[in-house]
Amino acid sequence: MKFRNTLFFFLILFLIIPSLYSVNIKVRVLSEYKVKSVDVKIASGKYMILCNNVKVFVEDLSPDEALTLTLHNNQIRVEKGIELIGTYNFIEFVGKKYNNIFCLNSSQIDRKRTYEEHLTVVANGNDMVFVNRIDLEKYVAGVVQSEVFGSSEDVEFFKIQATASRTYALANINRHLKEGYNLCDAVHCQAYKGKCTKPDILRGTFESFSDVIVDSSNKLITAAYHSNSGGMTEDAHNIWQAKVPYLRSIIDSFSVGAKNYEWGKNIPKQQWINYFISKYGENYKKPEIQEEIFNFTQNERIAKWVIGEDTIPTKNIREYFSLRSSFFSVELANDTVYLHGKGYGHGVGLSQEGAIQMVKKGYSYIDILQFYYSQTQVVKYTEIIDF
Numbered sequence: 001m002k003f004r005n006t007l008f009f010f011l012i013l014f015l016i017i018p019s020l021y022s023v024n025i026k027v028r029v030l031s032e033y034k035v036k037s038v039d040v041k042i043a044s045g046k047y048m049i050l051c052n053n054v055k056v057f058v059e060d061l062s063p064d065e066a067l068t069l070t071l072h073n074n075q076i077r078v079e080k081g082i083e084l085i086g087t088y089n090f091i092e093f094v095g096k097k098y099n100n101i102f103c104l105n106s107s108q109i110d111r112k113r114t115y116e117e118h119l120t121v122v123a124n125g126n127d128m129v130f131v132n133r134i135d136l137e138k139y140v141a142g143v144v145q146s147e148v149f150g151s152s153e154d155v156e157f158f159k160i161q162a163t164a165s166r167t168y169a170l171a172n173i174n175r176h177l178k179e180g181y182n183l184c185d186a187v188h189c190q191a192y193k194g195k196c197t198k199p200d201i202l203r204g205t206f207e208s209f210s211d212v213i214v215d216s217s218n219k220l221i222t223a224a225y226h227s228n229s230g231g232m233t234e235d236a237h238n239i240w241q242a243k244v245p246y247l248r249s250i251i252d253s254f255s256v257g258a259k260n261y262e263w264g265k266n267i268p269k270q271q272w273i274n275y276f277i278s279k280y281g282e283n284y285k286k287p288e289i290q291e292e293i294f295n296f297t298q299n300e301r302i303a304k305w306v307i308g309e310d311t312i313p314t315k316n317i318r319e320y321f322s323l324r325s326s327f328f329s330v331e332l333a334n335d336t337v338y339l340h341g342k343g344y345g346h347g348v349g350l351s352q353e354g355a356i357q358m359v360k361k362g363y364s365y366i367d368i369l370q371f372y373y374s375q376t377q378v379v380k381y382t383e384i385i386d387f
């Protein structure tokens with residue numbers, strides 16, 4: 001009963017808040033699928049249907065009513081049950097109430113998706129492009145559920161993720177403008193698999209409503225995050241060649257001992273040698289040079305491993321051998337190279353597992369964001385952006 005009450009409370013807030021202050025964004029959904037036919041079913045609210053800008057039904061569509069859209073000769077054929085409505089270039093589902101929800105179902109997608117607010121479907125050559133126009137805060141809650149759900153149950157942690165995701169979304173708001181929308185729903189922008197259904201995530205998003213992270217010049221930051229830093233975060237310069245004052249390497253004791261703190265991998269000796277020969281030359285056939293590639297220790301993160309004349313980025317080794325991190329040490333025993341690693345991910349910015357530990361120790365979400373993103377502030381985006 002408590003769960004239902006909490007859910008209801010935050011759903012109500014989410015219905016009221018956008019009507020008081022609302023920024024709508026356009027997100028391309030199902031961007032990773034080639035959809036040839038889809039059922040759009042109304043789950044809640046009322047929808048006005050516009051086909052090539054013309055209203056085609058006298059009555060708005062109600063819950064349980066559905067339209068089938070099928071790509072046909074580079075246009076979209078619209079059917080309601082067995083009735084053919086017509087063939088058009090674009091279809092709009094315009095939500096008319098506060099609680100408008102629709103579902104998309106197709107044999108060409110992994111599972112049914114549920115979204116809030118409005119939908120536009122455009123025929124684009126051999127594709128249908130689906131764009132969900134939605135309030136920014138509802139989108140952020142959907143992203144937090146898609147990106148991190150399961151790693152924590154703590155509202156304070158969801159406030160951190162919501163603030164980071166909101167900052168990322170607004171910093172990249174023009175990314176797909178030429179294609180007619182703001183963001184896509186893939187990891188290229190941020191994973192967004194539809195409506196948020198978890199009350200604690202809705203609460204974390206609401207409690208951090210409109211919060212974003214800015215640097216000392218009041219610019220939205222690149223809110224990079226990863227799973228576990230291994231006890232020390234990475235400098236952005238070592239990964240992306242850009243010097244970013246708030247993404248500097250820091251000692252992070254909060255990540256130590258968490259689930260993804262340590263890892264190990266065994267690689268056959270010859271495979272390890274072959275990597276260095278193929279990438280850095282015949283020199284690595286010499287036993288005295290090989291000695292060096294079997295002995296490497298990182299107590300602190302080393303971005304560039306210097307062997308003779310060569311400077312080898314540890315991130316390249318990580319990529320080639322699909323390692324969890326570039327923070328590893330090397331040891332040889334018999335014919336096997338043992339890699340002992342720390343952390344999971346690129347290591348830049350916020351460590352999710354470190355942040356979860358900080359929440360448990362009683363730090364506030366703003367303290368935690370300022371720990372991982374040094375010299376930054378949390379402000380309301382209305383203070384820095386004019387919409």
Ligand SMILES: [Zn+2]
Nearest residue numbers: 183184188189
């Ligand atoms: Zn994108």
